[in-house]
Amino acid sequence: MIERSMTDRTTARRLAAESVAAGEPTAWFETLYAAAEQGEAVVPWADLEPNPFLVRWAAAGRATGHGRAIVIGCGLGDDAEYLAGLGYAVVAFDVAPTAVAAARRRFPSSEVDYRVADLLDLPPDWIGAFDFVLEVYTVQVLLDEARRTAIANSAALVGPGGTLLVLARARDEDGDPGQMPWPLTRAEIDAFAADGLSPIAVDEVLDDEDPPVRRWVAEFHRS
Numbered sequence: 287m288i289e290r291s292m293t294d295r296t297t298a299r300r301l302a303a304e305s306v307a308a309g310e311p312t313a314w315f316e317t318l319y320a321a322a323e324q325g326e327a328v329v330p331w332a333d334l335e336p337n338p339f340l341v342r343w344a345a346a347g348r349a350t351g352h353g354r355a356i357v358i359g360c361g362l363g364d365d366a367e368y369l370a371g372l373g374y375a376v377v378a379f380d381v382a383p384t385a386v387a388a389a390r391r392r393f394p395s396s397e398v399d400y401r402v403a404d405l406l407d408l409p410p411d412w413i414g415a416f417d418f419v420l421e422v423y424t425v426q427v428l429l430d431e432a433r434r435t436a437i438a439n440s441a442a443l444v445g446p447g448g449t450l451l452v453l454a455r456a457r458d459e460d461g462d463p464g465q466m467p468w469p470l471t472r473a474e475i476d477a478f479a480a481d482g483l484s485p486i487a488v489d490e491v492l493d494d495e496d497p498p499v500r501r502w503v504a505e506f507h508r509s
């Protein structure tokens with residue numbers, strides 16, 4: 287069973303670096319989740335609770351709770367379960383089969399449709415099919431072409447009248463991206479709007495970590 291993590295990124299960073307160097311930008315996620323299942327690694331993003339910025343956004347009345355929602359890179363399923371609780375019919379997917387299996391096991395009576403799928407190679411019938419798309423911290427663990435494709439494909443999931451909410455770490459255009467997770471610039475956030483989406487609100491906020499981390503809370507709409 288994957289435990290709540292204490293944000294030790296050592297193993298994740300090593301696996302990410304090896305995977306990127308081998309030209310397989312998404313291979314390390316399954317390796318990490320599988321090692322965590324064996325108690326040999328931690329999943330640094332496994333908070334085992336819904337993202338507080340998502341909860342705050344919904345509490346401000348921004349979530350309709352109607353229609354189909356999709357959660358990108360759903361990990362262990364907490365955000366997907368939260369959206370299902372708001373009333374959405376939720377599909378949640380992750381490239382790592384062990385993460386999807388763990389989410390199904392954690393929420394055995396869930397109404398969420400958990401799937402193994404790749405944001406970089408989406409099922410064609412998902413394009414433009416969702417009223418609400420949630421992207422939390424997936425783009426920031428991808429680089430280069432995979433990162434650009436992930437941004438474009440996140441936007442492509444949004445159907446007519448739909449909303450995309452992006453949560454990500456933030457950095458300046460000329461800031462050092464450092465090690466994984468690699469924060470997004472304002473230009474990268476703006477790129478979510480390239481395919482016919484309009485920005486509704488793009489806020490840069492500080493979280494309550496010590497020291498505080500800069501994050502984007504960005505909402506887009508397709509008319």
Ligand SMILES: C[S@@+](CC[C@H](N)C(=O)[O-])C[C@H]1O[C@@H](n2cnc3c(N)ncnc32)[C@H](O)[C@@H]1O
Pocket residue numbers: 312315316331332333337358359360361362379380381382385403404405406422423424427428
């Ligand atoms: C940093 S974690 C964030 C997980 C979750 N969204 C959260 O906030 O806790 C990124 C997640 O995206 C998944 N992921 C990475 N690349 C992906 C891809 N191309 N398609 C689907 N999922 C992907 C990883 O397996 C991992 O679960």
